[in-house]
Amino acid sequence: MAQTRELTTEEIQERLRREMPVLDVPETLSAENVAAVLKQRKNSKKTPIYVWVRSAVAAAAVLAVGFGAIRAAGMLGGKKGESYSDQFFPEESGGSYYYADDGETDGYSSAEIPSVANDAAKEVHSEETRVMVLDPGEEMVITTEVPFEGTDIRSDVSYGNGTGSTDDICKVRLIEGDRGQAEIELNAVSAGSISVELIRNGETQYHIDITVAE
Amino acid sequence: MDPELCIKAKQGDADAFARLYESVSSKLYSTAFYMLGRREDAEDVVMETVTDAFAEISSLRDPNAFEGWIFRILMNKLRRKRKSYIGESVELNEDITSSCGGPSDEGIAVRNALNRLPEKDREIIMLDVLGGYRSDEIAAMLGMNPNTVRSRKLRAFERIRAMLKED
Known part of the structure; x- marks a missing residue:
């Protein structure tokens, strides 16, 4: 509907508030239900590693984690300049969700991830979140399928420290790989979390959350 | 807290x-x-x-x-x-319109304008409108510079204003 005069910013804010009122949470998201869900997860049967595979494609990714771990441990050792390819984990695959649930360290933690793979390759993939856990001082190169040409990298301090420079947590550098694809060089510094995005033509092509363990 | x-x-x-x-x-x-x-x-x-x-x-x-x-x-x-x-x-789907008591011309126009903003600007406006957060708080939530949030917010409202005038 055309306006006969320009709205002020306050009027636009007011109109948006009217059109988008703060909603009551549905029952599934009530505090009681959330507490019950969290307790259920905490008290679930103690299984060293619980792996939920959502699809057959994701199952392939699970095998690839093991393969990647062996490959990383045997051939790469997490040393600078050597690469750990994530070509086996296409984001659109539907993903798989790993978490270690020992009743104490619920969720994915740096203490448990090594038992999923090993110290050299510690990755957790969920359908929405790609998380990498590094130890301070650890260096790694991630090979992506994103073309290097025209790609920018952006890193932000994520949750954890909350503020400060990403360099304080993990130094991140974009480099060109052998096949012209973008590679992300990581140099973990100290505890905290950052998110890293590869951006091409204004669109995020690749996203990874990196946590440097305490 | x-x-x-x-x-x-x-x-x-x-x-x-x-x-x-x-x-x-x-x-x-x-x-x-x-x-x-x-x-x-x-x-x-x-x-x-x-x-x-x-x-x-x-x-x-x-x-x-x-x-x-x-x-x-x-x-x-x-x-x-x-x-x-x-x-x-995902614009204006039934879930949203039913939650807001049915579509109105004004509502459709303003929500369309919001949906046409770049992703980051939309996030900033949402947090401003729904949460009532200050620019520095939004900056912390989105990992942005507070001054960038302020300038993007101003620009986003200008865009919404212009779109409402065009529609």
């Missing part, structure tokens, strides 16, 4: 965490709902946010930063969820 609750939550107390969550649950859900336009997806994303936040709360150093911190997790998840919608229409 009650520091005692935060300490208990960090020790793995689910009830304490749920009480912390309760103080921001409506804002979290509303933001997710209006950003995604799909009720079920909004519920899923908020629940994922909550479980991830509970798993990671030991890394939260300042209890007063809880709200910004959990919103930051939510916004990251929303961004990725929206990315998965590429090629699908």
Whole structure:
């Protein structure tokens, strides 16, 4: 509907508030239900590693984690300049969700991830979140399928420290790989979390959350 | 934010965490709902946010930063969820219009204008309108410079104003 005069910013804010009122949470998201869900997860049967595979494609990714771990441990050792390819984990695959649930360290933690793979390759993939856990001082190169040409990298301090420079947590550098694809060089510094995005033509092509363990 | 609750939550107390969550649950859900336009997806994303936040709360150093911190997790998840919608229409779906008492011309126009903003600008406006957050608080949630948030917010409102005039 055309306006006969320009709205002020306050009027636009007011109109948006009217059109988008703060909603009551549905029952599934009530505090009681959330507490019950969290307790259920905490008290679930103690299984060293619980792996939920959502699809057959994701199952392939699970095998690839093991393969990647062996490959990383045997051939790469997490040393600078050597690469750990994530070509086996296409984001659109539907993903798989790993978490270690020992009743104490619920969720994915740096203490448990090594038992999923090993110290050299510690990755957790969920359908929405790609998380990498590094130890301070650890260096790694991630090979992506994103073309290097025209790609920018952006890193932000994520949750954890909350503020400060990403360099304080993990130094991140974009480099060109052998096949012209973008590679992300990581140099973990100290505890905290950052998110890293590869951006091409204004669109995020690749996203990874990196946590440097305490 | 009650520091005692935060300490208990960090020790793995689910009830304490749920009480912390309760103080921001409506804002979290509303933001997710209006950003995604799909009720079920909004519920899923908020629940994922909550479980991830509970798993990671030991890394939260300042209890007063809880709200910004959990919103930051939510916004990251929303961004990725929206990315998965590429090629699908999520504007003005039935979930949103039914939640707002049916579509009105004014409502359609202003929500269309909001949906036509770049992703980052839309996030800023949502947090401004729904949460009533200041620019520096939004900056912390989105990992941006506060001055950038201020300038983008001004520009976003100018764009909305221009779009409403055009429509």
